[in-house]
Amino acid sequence: MSGSNPEKPERISDAEHAVMEALWKRSPLTASEVCDEVCEQRDWSLATVKTLLSRLVAKKAIATQPDGRRFLYSPLLERADYTGSESRRLVDRLFGGRAAPLFAQLAEAEALTEDDLAEMEALLKELRK
């Protein structure tokens, strides 16, 4: 995800991320349809959504597809790529690049459910084969 400055990857801001989630959930969508998805829960106006879409286009996170006089928007950036880079960024920034301290942190904060534990255990088994 590079903009005009190849050295500093452009980040998707929190507000922009909400728009991405709507498009990851279902796309292509018009600006108006995106607003239907996010405006009520975020208390945004259509104008806000249009701005965010425009910025995401500039960041090449989404693509436009003309549909008459309007655009249909769809993601170029995969959700997994985004969550992956954000996750790695957190781990690198706060945990010296290691996931185990993050895991311990979440465990300590009682952020792990029984389901989480079971899933992780299954995955651990898989990974340690």
Next chain:
Amino acid sequence: MSGSNPEKPERISDAEHAVMEALWKRSPLTASEVCDEVCEQRDWSLATVKTLLSRLVAKKAIATQPDGRRFLYSPLLERADYTGSESRRLVDRLFGGRAAPLFAQLAEAEALTEDDLAEMEALLKELRK
């Protein structure tokens, strides 16, 4: 960690975080000493550090202790609290509040070392008792 707006917690920015790390590592420190810790690797000037310290004071993340004409700075915000809230924020924002998908994401990205896996397994055992 609340500023003047109790509803929106103030975040520690990336640059501010680098200053916090220096103080978490060793404190109390003067502005000049903090600069010794971070200025070379970040290519910052003392002026930058002083600004960041001042902002952290305003955010009540650090405390000042007069020492003659200068201040000694030390953290008010615990590192664990910060990493905890940032971690939870990521999990809430991107993984529906669940840690297992995050874990799976990191695993998929080959971000887990053998040591990580061993540590997590140990912790899993502990948690599932």
Next chain:
DNA sequence: CCATTGCGATTACGTCTGTAAACATGAAGC
């Protein structure tokens, strides 16, 4: 004593972000 230094406080400025209005224009509706 005077000049220099060091320090916190204040100021500066560009970019990004959040939120949205205003504008230009073609399509839709009456």
Next chain:
DNA sequence: GCTTCATGTTTACAGACGTAATCGCAATGG
């Protein structure tokens, strides 16, 4: 055909952030 509507584009503005210079002044050093 004319008015209204919907849409993308442009503009707006405040606050946060990154980075740093400048200012005011007391302490330090020669």
